[in-house]
Amino acid sequence: xxxxxxxxxxxxxxxxxxxxxxxxxxxxxxxxxxxxxxxxxxxxxxxxxxxxxxxxxxxxxxxxxxxxxxxxxxxxxxxxxxxxxxxxxxxxxxxxxxxxxxxxxxxxxxxxxxxxxxxxxxxxxxxxxxxxxxxxxxxxxxxxxxxxxxxxxxxxxxxxxxxxxxxxxxxxxxxxxxxxxxxxxxxxxxxxxxxxxxxxxxxxxxxxxxxxxxxxxxxxxxxxxxxxxxxxxxxxxxxxxxxxxxxxxxxxxxxxxxxxxxxxxxxxxxxxxxxxxxxxxxxxxxxxxxxxxxx
Amino acid sequence: xxxxxxxxxxxxxxxxxxxxxxxxxxxxxxxxxxxxxxxxxxxxxxxxxxxxxxxxxxxxxxxxxxxxxxxxxxxxxxxxxxxxxxxxxxxxxxxxxxxxxxxxxxxxxxxxxxxxxxxxxxxxxxxxxxxxxxxxxxxxxxxxxxxxxxxxxxxxxxxxxxxxxxxxxxxxxxxxxxxxxxxxxxxxxxxxxxxxxxxxxxxxxxxxxxxxxxxxxxxxxxxxxxxxxxxxxxxxxxxxxxxxxxxxxxxxxxxxxxxxxxxxxxxxxxxxxxxxxxxxxxxxxxxxxxxxxxxxxxxxxxxxxxxxxxxxxxxxxxxxxxxxxxxxxxxxxxxxxxxxxxxxxxxxxxxxxxxxxxxxxxxxxxxxxxxxxxxxxxxxxxxxxx
Numbered sequence: 213x214x215x216x217x218x219x220x221x222x223x224x225x226x227x228x229x230x231x232x233x234x235x236x237x238x239x240x241x242x243x244x245x246x247x248x249x250x251x252x253x254x255x256x257x258x259x260x261x262x263x264x265x266x267x268x269x270x271x272x273x274x275x276x277x278x279x280x281x282x283x284x285x286x287x288x289x290x291x292x293x294x295x296x297x298x299x300x301x302x303x304x305x306x307x308x309x310x311x312x313x314x315x316x317x318x319x320x321x322x323x324x325x326x327x328x329x330x331x332x333x334x335x336x337x338x339x340x341x342x343x344x345x346x347x348x349x350x351x352x353x354x355x356x357x358x359x360x361x362x363x364x365x366x367x368x369x370x371x372x373x374x375x376x377x378x379x380x381x382x383x384x385x386x387x388x389x390x391x392x393x394x395x396x397x398x399x400x401x402x403x404x405x406x407x408x409x410x411x412x413x414x415x416x417x418x419x420x421x422x423x424x425x426x427x428x429x430x431x432x433x434x435x436x437x438x439x440x441x442x443x444x445x446x447x448x449x450x451x452x453x454x455x456x457x458x459x460x461x462x463x464x465x466x467x468x469x470x471x472x473x474x475x476x477x478x479x480x481x482x483x484x485x486x487x488x489x490x491x492x493x494x495x496x497x498x499x500x501x502x503x504x505x506x507x
Numbered sequence: 508x509x510x511x512x513x514x515x516x517x518x519x520x521x522x523x524x525x526x527x528x529x530x531x532x533x534x535x536x537x538x539x540x541x542x543x544x545x546x547x548x549x550x551x552x553x554x555x556x557x558x559x560x561x562x563x564x565x566x567x568x569x570x571x572x573x574x575x576x577x578x579x580x581x582x583x584x585x586x587x588x589x590x591x592x593x594x595x596x597x598x599x600x601x602x603x604x605x606x607x608x609x610x611x612x613x614x615x616x617x618x619x620x621x622x623x624x625x626x627x628x629x630x631x632x633x634x635x636x637x638x639x640x641x642x643x644x645x646x647x648x649x650x651x652x653x654x655x656x657x658x659x660x661x662x663x664x665x666x667x668x669x670x671x672x673x674x675x676x677x678x679x680x681x682x683x684x685x686x687x688x689x690x691x692x693x694x695x696x697x698x699x700x701x702x703x704x705x706x707x708x709x710x711x712x713x714x715x716x717x718x719x720x721x722x723x724x725x726x727x728x729x730x731x732x733x734x735x736x737x738x739x740x741x742x743x744x745x746x747x748x749x750x751x752x753x754x755x756x757x758x759x760x761x762x763x764x765x766x767x768x769x770x771x772x773x774x775x776x777x778x779x780x781x782x783x784x785x786x787x788x789x790x791x792x793x794x795x796x797x798x799x800x801x802x803x804x805x806x807x808x809x810x811x812x813x814x815x816x817x818x819x820x821x822x823x824x825x826x827x828x829x830x831x832x833x834x835x836x837x838x839x840x841x842x843x844x845x846x847x848x849x850x851x852x853x854x855x856x857x858x859x860x861x862x863x864x865x866x867x868x869x870x871x872x873x874x875x876x877x878x879x880x881x882x883x884x885x886x887x888x889x890x891x892x893x
Binding site for chain 1: 709710721740743
């Protein structure tokens with residue numbers, strides 16, 4: 213009984229950590245620009261596919277591939293901001309969000325042309341048997357994903373709360389005009405947020421590909437689930453996105469395990485709706501914060 | 508001077524008559540057939556090899572002098588994996604291009620949408636999708652044929668094999684798409700006939716990344732084997748989870764498993780996975796005297812040489828459809844009704860990539876469970892089980 217429960221829990225953690233990483237990506241751009249970047253799922257796909265390209269196709273060593281993947285993803289984030297968001301800096305927020313949808317479609321098309329429609333996979337970061345805890349199995353790669361998620365949260369927390377650049381980025385979201393008045397280069401901060409969010413997405417993609425495989429059109433599903441995670445925890449709160457991601461992942465797994473696997477997506481979404489009815493700002497964001505939001 | 512002119516005239520006449528002969532050889536009307544494939548969209552993994560196959564066959568047939576001297580013209584339309592687009596494209600092919608036959612579409616949903624249209628237009632359709640309702644009930648499918656094997660036949664092949672191994676309790680896990688729904692239905696439908704009990708029935712979404720939970724439930728239900736029914740990355744993830752859990756019971760896959768890519772992606776986890784596969788994927792393992800051997804070899808090698816990828820079962824469905832039509836055109840001529848009658852009555856012991864076809868007025872597919880071989884993955888390669 214315990215074994216089965218633990219197995220459901222581990223399965224939920226595996227899936228949840230993926231959602232959490234995507235959720236954090238949403239938050240970074242949201243915190244700096246109030247934009248919801250719907251191309252976030254594509255960043256994850258780019259991470260996975262580029263990592264495959266560097267390690268399996270070009271046969272580069274693991275660390276070099278990882279660095280190259282992160283750099284390329286950052287570059288794509290930068291290009292996306294400079295080419296699509298910057299030219300209409302003062303446009304309506306809703307319009308910018310629509311542009312991110314367009315970018316996601318374009319990116320998906322480019323990925324399809326370059327990688328085809330097949331799924332890709334490469335070996336896990338560490339080879340070896342899955343760990344067994346009270347008879348329940350947890351894959352080593354899952355631990356990597358959870359560890360990387362944790363590391364990302366800590367680094368982002370330090371970045372946004374302890375460094376001048378991070379605080380400047382937060383300031384841009386709250387009030388761009390005021391930020392400009394105190395001498396912050398708003399445009400550069402927005403660019404930085406896109407780079408950062410692309411990098412976080414790509415790191416997530418690199419970590420999950422050995423578990424879940426990666427193909428060019430996985431982005432939208434990841435974006436929807438990651439967005440749910442971010443909303444559940446409260447948009448803008450990284451701690452919230454992580455906990456939201458794990459809650460959704462575990463809920464899905466428990467529903468599949470104890471009720472029926474056909475219902476798992478439905479139950480998770482119903483619970484998300486319930487949370488939003490009673491706490492519209494999400495679990496970790498207060499009502500006052502909600503009023504400060506533009507979107 | 509006069510002589511020169513006379514010579515000149517002779518040369519002119521000769522040149523002209525050669526020219527006319529040439530024109531005559533090519534003046535024969537091309538036979539136009541339409542093809543609807545899901546080249547883009549969700550089912551593009553089906554439509555892509557089908558389109559490639561159609562282009563390759565058209566070239567080969569015309570290089571060999573066409574059909575009774577008539578060049579074959581295959582007009583390919585992309586349905587974008589969408590029923591509405593399939594209907595629109597079919598109407599275009601019928602009304603604007605006046606095609607004799609339509610090949611495809613790639614998915615069951617699109618094929619079903621075309622049934623009434625083809626019946627009204629009195630034009631044969633040879634679908635490249637597997638669903639049983641495409642050709643059943645056969646009375647209402649006068650003009651409709653299909654080349655892929657029935658899902659039921661794949662299920663029968665698995666159940667027959669399981670019976671021999673003494674397995675009678677199975678857990679099934681299916682993907683929540685049309686393919687998985689059809690498989691789930693077939694698995695339930697055939698189970699009583701073979702005395703098999705389905706003790707656990709699980710599902711997952713096409714983009715899910717972990718199926719450990721479902722497999723854990725199957726393991727706890729006391730099943731003696733797992734049957735997974737899906738196409739796409741899901742079947743690889745199930746295989747990996749199955750191995751990680753060390754379930755201790757065999758894993759069976761559907762006929763969607765038949766691609767070397769899956770073995771590559773699943774790596775060591777694929778060892779021991781059993782599936783009913785058409786002979787196309789194991790063409791090099793079947794005996795030389797098998798009636799399908801020669802054509803499978805030629806098709807696979809031609810396709811691989813040209814497109815640098817394996818044709819897979821799906822390209823084979825297009826191959827069978829087009830070759831059947833080419834034969835019907837050759838023997839029965841360019842008449843819709845004659846082609847239909849030829850397909851229904853003369854495609855007998857007809858070796859194709861999908862199996863040996865025996866069409867009849869009661870069966871517009873003509874394949875049964877003998878179209879499949881039970882194949883196990885051994886050392887990263889297929890091995891036919893006896």
